[in-house]
Amino acid sequence: MSAVQLPVPDFARDMRLIGYCDQGGRPDGVQLMVHRGYAYVGHMFSKGFSVIDVRDPRRPTPANYVAAPPETWNIHLQAHDDLLLVINAKDMFAATEFQDERAYYCGALGEKVGTASRSSASRHWRAGLAVYDISKPDAPREIGFMPVEGGGIHRVWYTGGRWAYASALLDGFTDYIFITIDMDDPRRPVEAGRYWIPGMHAAGGETPGWDRTRRFGLHHPIVHGDTAYCAWRDAGMVILDVAERSAPKLITHRNWSPPFGGGTHNCLPLPDRDLLAVLDEAVLDNQADGEKFIWMFDIREPSNPVSIATLPSPSEIDYAAKPGHFGPHNLHENRPGSFVSSEIVVATYQNAGVRVFDIRDPYRPAEIAALVPPTPDRLVDSRQNRPLVIQSADVFVDANGIIYSTDYNGGLYVMEVESWR
Template sequence: MSSQDLPKPDFARNMRLIGHSDQGGRPDGVQLMVDKGFAYIGHMFSKGFSVVDVRNARDPKPVSYVAAPENTWNIHLQTADNLLLVINAKDMFAASEFQDEKEYYKGALGKKVGTADAVKPRVRDWTAGMAIYDISRAGDPRRIGFFSVEGGGVHRIWYTGGRWAYVSALLDGFSDYIFMVVDMADPSSPREAGRYWLPGMNLAAGETPSWEPTRRNGLHHAIVHGDTAYGAWRDAGLVIMDVTDRTKPGLVAHKNWSPPFGGGTHNCLPLPDRNLLIVLDEAVMDNQEDGLKLIWVMDIRDPSNPVTVSTFPTPDEANYKYKGGHFGPHNLYENRPGSFVSSDLIFTTYQNAGIRVFDIKNQYQPVEVAAFVPPKPKSLVDTRPGRPQVIQSCDIFVDASGLVYANDYNGGLYILEYTK
């Protein structure tokens, strides 16, 4: 694709678009990983996942697509050690109960899906668990194993190689997603090693939630460094866990700032060399109906007492609140080993405000140093009624050379250079 054919951004500062792909006619994307020159992209509405050859970043080429099982989504995935791990869960946004997006983000998800209370849950018509693929032949996934769960399925994974994977799982009898450790010693036959949940989530065991029934107190996912897991627990905030014994994760600290803030905690990125934690709250409703969402900088010198020291500035060069769709943070680039790793530069997606880069050399005063806002998508892949035709930048990955890859619910894959 020539530079003349590339989409023209609505706004750009210190970032330059060098490549774009519609991902083989499936331009919707959620999580993406780049491994050995190939981008692996989970789809929200096109089902399944795609592989795009990005070895020439200026001319990305779709090379394969793997369909999801019926009524199942594969929106999140991880790559490491020549393995690709892909979530399998109920396709929530195709379900009638979640056509109004607000319903997905309010209340106990397990009750809405029908897995939380029943002694014998209703017959499931989706696949639940985590699929394992061999990608030693880069760009050519070959399924070799499956980790099955009883319930709604797995939502997101943290895996950087080796024996342990960490997942959020919606299990029968639980109100929402909990933390689970998966033993990957034999990738063809993964096994559960341990689990942790907040007291009140295990409804089948007679536990009673202490929070309001309108809240989503469930784990989005955890990032693990060493023997510590940093869990983003949506409306329950930050949950730090000790995983020294992978069979018995235990609580180190639980800190929640919702209320008064709006909840939706989505990423908790440790910066171990600086004893900092970057915590992102996801904007989940249109026109900031859920309030202003922020990215927080926390001091974790004492992991049992994380202390907030600053917040990232909010983009303000346009009236994003009323642009349509979601305005606010969605994802952080999570310093994947073997790719770009920095404790000073933080790369994020801001949904209708595109892609943002922040400098936190001074942790008490983060500064935005770059931005790229893609144009509105040509059309909507999103099948839900009444969705606005605006960009909703979703996930972001930065490779070892510093190239930035970002996608959208409808707009395809953007490959960018950070030019500052």
Template sequence: MSFAQPDHARNMRLIGHSDQGGRGDGSQLMVHRGHAYVAHPWSGGFSIIDVRDPRKPGAATFVPAPPKTWTIHLQTHDDLLLVVHALDLFAEAAFADEKDYYAASVGDRLGTAAGAAKARPWSAGMAIYDISQPTRPQRIGFFPVDGVGIHRIWYVGGRWAYVSALIDGFTDYILVIVDLADPTRPVEAGRFWLPGMNKAAGETPTWGEGRRYALHHAVVEGDTAYACWRDGGLTLIDVSDKAKPRLTVHRNWSPPYGGGTHSALPLVDRNLLIVADEAVADNEADGRKHTWVFDIRAPENPVSIVTFPIPAEADYPAKGGHFGPHNLHENRPGTFRSSSLVFATWQNAGIRAFDISDPYRPKETGALVPAAPERMIDRRVRPRVIQSADVFVDAAGLIYATDYNAGLSIIEYGG
């Protein structure tokens, strides 16, 4: 297969590419049993791509979403695939301007924070599929949500899934723990939110206009959920009692920094926590965003000790689109796992690798910036530049990366 050569590469090599069956838009991806499961932000559904030969990806199987429904994040483990269902927010008039999605509580903007029932011509919740036959997913269960829906999931097998859910009566997405003892009949086990989010119970937001406190997602290690709340910062939550999650500590560095706290990667064997703040505005209009390294030897008092170096081989702030951190490879069971090598997406600056052997001196050790998309799938008016979205590294060390428009890139790291 021929593909466009990257705009920049250092210690990484593009070895394969898929246009995902003509649906080049991708958000979260999982690679499982030789197949890439790619969630689409614009095409309305998800695709399954045969990557058993990573140099020649095979055909894509597309599974459409219900009408008006986002299925932008998903998780795989063993024979299960979990897929979010939520209102397609970027199709809503309230968020026609991208910045409005990030600058205010979604529940307030849509009127659902008041808790009033309304007709919902979309699907809200979490769909559960049997993927024992990878390209023939069979839906076996559904966890419904009375509200806008679910944004993202953390599930690595076993009984519990941890989801960010926007439920009627809340200003934005909160943490909900789902019991999957019977995956055909999932039930809620418990929930957690930041004070001020439960508007239906009379709580009053304290964070002011132009800010958004909303759980993007939590990564769970042991009995701790490391949860990122966009402009609400970071929490460590004790989830040993699933019915009553309990706050350990809340840290927020916005202001003075620009918020957008998105992804956490706990490296508990080294008492470290990596936290990425998402860039959510073009040309750094939301300020310089960072990936932070925290010392968590005292979990009740996480201390930031350094930030990752910023890509600088080109003028990325002037390139157009978003420049800054987005997702981290999350060291899931069965994937490439390291406490010293971190893989990240940097949006218009592509995919990056960082060596944190010395946690006080992180070093960039590899980079690949894919070529601009040949055509735009994003229905919004956006610049035609790469916007690397998610990164997944398999057990053999191959890197898979999605883009909002440019398809699936498969990359070898030279380290």
């Protein structure tokens, strides 16, 4: 069999590209899960999600594509055992009001979508959580759906068992809030509990106590045991006690924006070391929203997390001057069955590609490997004035240390760290 011609990275240090796939002509991707030899990729602009056969990671091959309902996006998903959970929400980036991306990241999303002050019963999108049977990995079959009244679900966390957790834009709320989902019967998942920052429940007469230009909305939680670590965008980090799933309780809320630029996207617990890695997403071009960081927190006392370091920003060229977003976007989240480490952090940095960090000394994190994919062949992003540039979006590391990364326009990149071979 002839060798596969791989793209040539713009930059690589102690990493190499071993596989590539254009995802069946739909090269835009957001969240991905690698599960039982298949990658499940949610699309940002091509709608729906794709299934890629990665049993040979050097020859990833499109295996299936599942279309989204009209005006709906499926950008985030979770896989565990024979289940795939896929979010359904308003296709925000296809909407007229969000063609300028700054409008999406500034102010209360529910007010712009219209769900904060009125019912979304007349919506034209599908809102909720879809459950697929993936016992045949390349043939997802929808078996259940949990509808929600509102804009829909943004991102979900599920690692098996009875409980899932999600961010949901619901009627009457200014932005995404935290919900627990009872998965006891996967064919009939139901909401079990919810938490929001006081001031978000507009229909309940609450009024925000923060600057109205800020996005006080949950991106998503990561749950370990009975604790949910919630990335709440411009509201920073919210830690919840979810021992009683129907009544989540606040442990602590920490916000460092301002003076920093907000956009908190991931809160990754490293419980064996009492550490928490917290990533702030860069959401505007050329650092117009300020320099964003991945923070290290000491959480020995959960009610009083303390920031002890930031991971170093890529600096081999002036990425802030390069077109597009420069800064963190997503972390590998140590899902059961994947690469799990409390000493290595893997992150996407958008126009600076994929970065690997050594945090054995949490006070002095160091970058140990990097790979920046080349400029994509074409622009899939349909929004106005978007540059043709690499924007590495999500990253997943399998149990063998193989790294998979999606891009808004560039397809699926498969890579490995040289020193791990």
